[in-house]
Amino acid sequence: MTDPESRPESRPAAPDPSKPEPPILDPSIRRGFNEPRLSRRQLLRMAGLGAGALGAGAILEACGVSGAKVQSTADAGKTGVGSASWWAKQDLHHVVNFANWPYYIDVVNGKHLSLEHFTAMTGIKVNYSEPIDNNVPFYEKIRPSLTAKQYTGFDLIVMTNNSPPLGYLIEYGWLTPLDHSMMVNFEKYAGPLVKNPSWDPGNKFTMAWQSGWTAIGYNSSVIPSPGSSVEVLFDKKYAGRVGMMSDPQELGSVGLLAIGVEPATSTESDWKKAAKKLQQQKSDGIVRAYYDQSYIDHLKNGDIVVSQAWSGDIFQADLNSKYRNLKFLMPNEGGMFWTDNMCIPAYSQNPKDAMTLMDYFYDPGTQAVVEYYNDYVCPVPAARQVLLHPSGWAATALKEMAPSIGLPTSVTANAPTVFPDQQYTQLSRNYYSYKSQDELTAWNNLFLPIIQGS
Structure with missing residues (x-):
């Protein structure tokens, strides 16, 4: 050579x-x-x-x-x-x-x-x-x-x-x-x-x-009719059984989708509104925990019945007869690509x-x-x-x-x-691309405390 x-x-x-x-x-x-x-x-x-x-x-x-x-x-x-x-x-x-x-x-x-x-x-x-x-x-x-x-x-x-x-x-x-x-x-x-x-x-x-997409995975034996909206993640009837992601980019993005805002074109004002909705979700006891990839294990064992999810995980779980109850939902608001x-x-x-x-x-x-x-x-x-x-x-x-x-x-x-x-x-849907350190700091200051319990 x-x-x-x-x-x-x-x-x-x-x-x-x-x-x-x-x-x-x-x-x-x-x-x-x-x-x-x-x-x-x-x-x-x-x-x-x-x-x-x-x-x-x-x-x-x-x-x-x-x-x-x-x-x-x-x-x-x-x-x-x-x-x-x-x-x-x-x-x-x-x-x-x-x-x-x-x-x-x-x-x-x-x-x-x-x-x-x-x-x-x-x-x-x-x-x-x-x-x-x-x-x-x-x-x-x-x-x-x-x-x-x-x-x-x-x-x-x-x-x-x-x-x-x-x-x-x-x-x-x-x-x-x-x-x-x-x-x-x-x-x-x-x-x-x-x-x-x-x-x-x-x-x-x-x-x-x-x-792949980040969207929603759910247990169809518990939620036979999840609807077609990201709002299923905010439904009080599933309090304590909802999984959210510990990545602030993913968490903030779903919060923006939940308030009807495209993440890629969002503003700091939008971020604050999304953080408020996510904080209310947490305060209402809806979220069991903020997970890394381990969310899929908690969906499988029944700790949670609906969660932010990655498309490949849910597809692969559904291939196993033991987990056929796990389904993927692409909400009307969209999924992060x-x-x-x-x-x-x-x-x-x-x-x-x-x-x-x-x-x-x-x-x-x-x-x-x-x-x-x-x-x-x-x-x-x-x-x-x-x-x-x-x-x-x-x-x-x-x-x-x-x-x-x-x-x-x-x-x-x-x-x-x-x-x-x-x-x-x-x-x-596309993720937001930060244009300055101030923007990155602002995003993290809004969404990390929700994840970390501050």
Whole structure:
């Protein structure tokens, strides 16, 4: 393999030494934005994901770097890193180092069928690892290498939309702009929820891996008719049996939905009204507790009968006959939509190999195999037809996976939380992106005391 240091054209422009480097995320930023989020299949131990939605510019101010901006690869011009001429100089090295979250890709008997097929098709070996169990610690792990303009050891990573780390990586030029000429499958098959997203206009740096919603889970044996509103979380008849989330971003967002305000366009005045409603909910004894991902266990054992919930958790619980009473409700007010994104960190040794792998995941057959295992929101709507009518290599892979999954592929194909219908798409809501440290402080000062019992 060619030493990347001998290929100066592969390295992004060095940060301006006169500008402050981005600091390690301090506790005030971590608090509330690094809560574990999603459990994988029930037969596996739970692994967390970071949550939150902090805009890149706001992150800098929130961490005391107001006005500081290192020259980004986005500003590199016609010949810089990520430009068409730069990409034209890149060669395949037939290896790619891929860092992902735990239990987030198809696996059968220790084999990742999708990755094995990719290697057979392209000759590119994938060194797959699962070092990301939270956005913030992983960012802090790779940050020293990026600051030193060195290879992180990864050519492809997966980060959550508008989480503070993703904002940093974009703002400081620590992501390589993608080669859109290699995004053939993406352009043809990517769904509307992941094309041109608000956190990365034009998909300059990212391509979605998987997505999901934060909405409502409930016990249908206790609440056979929950209605269609988020107000079920505020109903006094369920006092002491309602679960709310301990992430202030999630809590504040549902409070805003409850007062009829879009979180993404809300104002500080709206936040105060939402906090008042949430405080009243707490004072009335409606909330049993504010949970991290453990809410799903409390729903399963009956401690709570309705809760803020993540779509993947409820879908997976419902696959088990023991928990068929747990159902997912997308309220009329909407559900908060989040996305985990593939991106190429700066100083990657194998960027062309990474691009090849990223676009491979937008092939409908590949996504069908990945989705049959994951059951999150699929970024490729056409994968549904492959699940309904398997063919080619995907049919062989799906058949091999079936005994461990234990359900027909049609179950995944027909789930609106995996392949959103028009209603679910229209009800998807974006998180608020903070524009200053004052805004972040104001939000936390309103919602953290509710969670913490102050």
